Amino acid sequence: MGDKENKGVKGFLFSAVSCGLKRKEGELDLGLIFSEFPASVAGVFTRNLVAAAPVLIDRERLPRGVCRAVLANAGCANACTGPEGYEDGLECARWAAMELGLKQEEIMLASTGVIGTRLPLERIRKSIPSLVRGLGPWRLEDLARAVMTTDTRPKWTLRRKTLEGREVSIGAVVKGAGMIHPQMATMLCFVVTDVAASPVFLQECLESSLERSFHAITVDGDTSTNDTVLVLANGASGGNPLREGSPSGEEFRGLLGEVLEEMALEVVRDAEGATKLVHLRVEGAPDNTSAWRVARAIAHSPLVKTAFYGEDVNWGRIAAAVGYSGVPFELDRLDLWYGQVQVLKAGRPAGEISENLAKDVVRQREFSIRVCIGSGSGEALLHTCDLSHEYVSINGSYRT
Incomplete structure (x- = not known):
């Protein structure tokens, strides 16, 4: 440092x-x-x-x-x-x-x-x-x-x-x-x-x-x-x-x-109980404010964060979070990558081979996820972590 x-x-x-x-x-x-x-x-x-x-x-x-x-x-x-x-x-x-x-x-x-x-x-x-x-x-x-x-x-x-x-x-x-x-x-x-x-x-x-x-x-x-x-x-x-x-x-x-x-x-x-550092980039949004809304919807999802902890390439949870973020987009414009591996293309699975390659990405201590929702100029880069059993243990007994 x-x-x-x-x-x-x-x-x-x-x-x-x-x-x-x-x-x-x-x-x-x-x-x-x-x-x-x-x-x-x-x-x-x-x-x-x-x-x-x-x-x-x-x-x-x-x-x-x-x-x-x-x-x-x-x-x-x-x-x-x-x-x-x-x-x-x-x-x-x-x-x-x-x-x-x-x-x-x-x-x-x-x-x-x-x-x-x-x-x-x-x-x-x-x-x-x-x-x-x-x-x-x-x-x-x-x-x-x-x-x-x-x-x-x-x-x-x-x-x-x-x-x-x-x-x-x-x-x-x-x-x-x-x-x-x-x-x-x-x-x-x-x-x-x-x-x-x-x-x-x-x-x-x-x-x-x-x-x-x-x-x-x-x-x-x-x-x-x-x-x-x-x-x-x-x-x-x-x-x-x-x-x-x-x-x-x-x-x-x-x-x-x-x-x-x-x-x-x-x-x-150094987040409580964290085992992963995830760099989450959102691109193609109508504006930066919209990109941040999408990024925070993903990063705040307990289902997404527990999937990070379990090293599960559960891209469906990310797609769902994008969908409820409140930012309008067309599903056939939704693309998603784990590292350099594209797992979702035009709103559809990129195939089993891609998902298997993405498993190597989520096993890393630090990795990136990129989500593109269209052709707009809005973008955001948010850094987050996983949600582990240890986080619950730490906060369940913080005062005791």
């Missing part, structure tokens, strides 16, 4: 401690990002109307455009906790601000975990001094571990690029394995970079990168109450602020997009 030999991003420090929020004793569960310089901040959040307290707080603070720190916890979502939960979040920000010598408004918050329980404030308060003392430039992976819940591994990346003759860095951490159907829009992603950029340009870069990254993945069709993506840029690499339309500005936009796409795919690869 990128250049991880030198794990630093200029001007950013990271830390993580265990304060007993997770069930397993000693697991990291409280993380901190600190910028040594005021950083521009951009963010996108869940569209779920049941939004968690940290999301409400961050939405209020984002228009300021400046952030110095992000305090994140796992084990407790601080969602559906009422005004008390909101005040709990503010209290955590105040404690962190006092220890860091900041204004509490300069701190953004993120939480993930069980919905409906309040934060154990005393544990967090006692842990913040050691969290701040532990700040270091190389602890990005520890931060990734601190926000894990049902994730099986920490997911992070670090990249370097030369812009206008200067080396710049961009690092990212993502958390998520289930309750993944972002609609910005359980998932957390933090990106830090040492480029100089205005909050407006940073926000525009983030939003323009979402369609091919976090908007293009789905695990189970559930949008979390806590989904948060934050991007911080502190300018520590030097140079003038990046501008929209400039060569360096567009290079950075591309780099941010690549990082977000990498993180999004890591979420699906």
